[in-house]
Amino acid sequence: MPVILLVEDEAPIRDMVRFALSRAGMEMLDAGDVRQAQQVLATRRPDLILLDWMLPEESGIELLRRLRRDEERKDIPVIMLTAMAEEEQKVQGLEVGADDYITKPFSPPELVARIRAVLRRAMGADASGIISAGDLTLNTVTHEVFCSENRVELGPTEYRLLRFLLSHPERVYSRGQLLDYVWADAHAPEERTVDVSIRRLRKALAPGGCDGLIRTVRGAGYSLSRSKGGA
Structure with a gap:
């Protein structure tokens, strides 16, 4: 069962994503900010991280930068979630090391499909897994x-x-x-x-x-x- 860490400060979005991932046969861990995310990462290694750009106190992009410098966690795939649709922000996220980018609002089926696609690429799996x-x-x-x-x-x-x-x-x-x-x-x-x-x-x-x-x-x-x- 794939384990997904969602770093998102809005509870309704966390609830929606948890339901979608549960139906897709995935386990979800969650964190409301960067500090909580780091606490989760200290004890669990998720297969993928869904990371909101705009978080309280510290942005998701800063956490992504630290992850890509972390020798033990730099290979965890990351999908950025954000309400910012400007091309400049998308390019910045990808350049820092995001594996994909989803703009809010998004549909649960699209999110699950993106997660599965990124997991296949990260594991070196072909289209059939x-x-x-x-x-x-x-x-x-x-x-x-x-x-x-x-x-x-x-x-x-x-x-x-x-x-x-x-x-x-x-x-x-x-x-x-x-x-x-x-x-x-x-x-x-x-x-x-x-x-x-x-x-x-x-x-x-x-x-x-x-x-x-x-x-x-x-x-x-x-x-x-x-x-x-x-x-």
């Missing part, structure tokens, strides 16, 4: 995983872990980072939890030979290669 590496494919819409055309049965945690690694191929993540990204809503998980899930994931992928895509980088953590034996 498929992410792949070697003989391994994951469908972000149906949550189905296949290795060499054989269906792979995964538990929810192993699915989230595989989806995250597939979305960031060739990048090494420490156990602590994976806990933040994959287990962000769990209560004080331990680093060995990651090792257990990696073993379960490899075991599930082994019959089709896809377990070799997941690499252990000694002293650093884990990564997923685009092909078996990859660097």
Whole structure:
């Protein structure tokens, strides 16, 4: 289930977006200003941020600038929400690092469609929601995983872990980072939890030979290669 953080100071808009995202099978976190958004980001890593430009005390564009300088969160996709339709503001938001831009008022179906499109691009998925590496494919819409055309049965945690690694191929993540990204809503998980899930994931992928895509980088953590034996 995609997790979306909405940073918006108007309660009616938060309620409308929460209802739309719930119907679309997405979880919504919310914050009324930049300070609250930073508190949420300290404990959860959303899959996407909906960020209002005009916020009390500090603007959304300033939060976006900080996010793009944050090594651990700079890759979270951001869609700007704003009542300002001038081209200059749109260009500024995109130049700072926004992935898309929606002008208020917007319809719930348009918002959900934009979110799904940005999530597909961010994860490297094609138009049908498929992410792949070697003989391994994951469908972000149906949550189905296949290795060499054989269906792979995964538990929810192993699915989230595989989806995250597939979305960031060739990048090494420490156990602590994976806990933040994959287990962000769990209560004080331990680093060995990651090792257990990696073993379960490899075991599930082994019959089709896809377990070799997941690499252990000694002293650093884990990564997923685009092909078996990859660097």
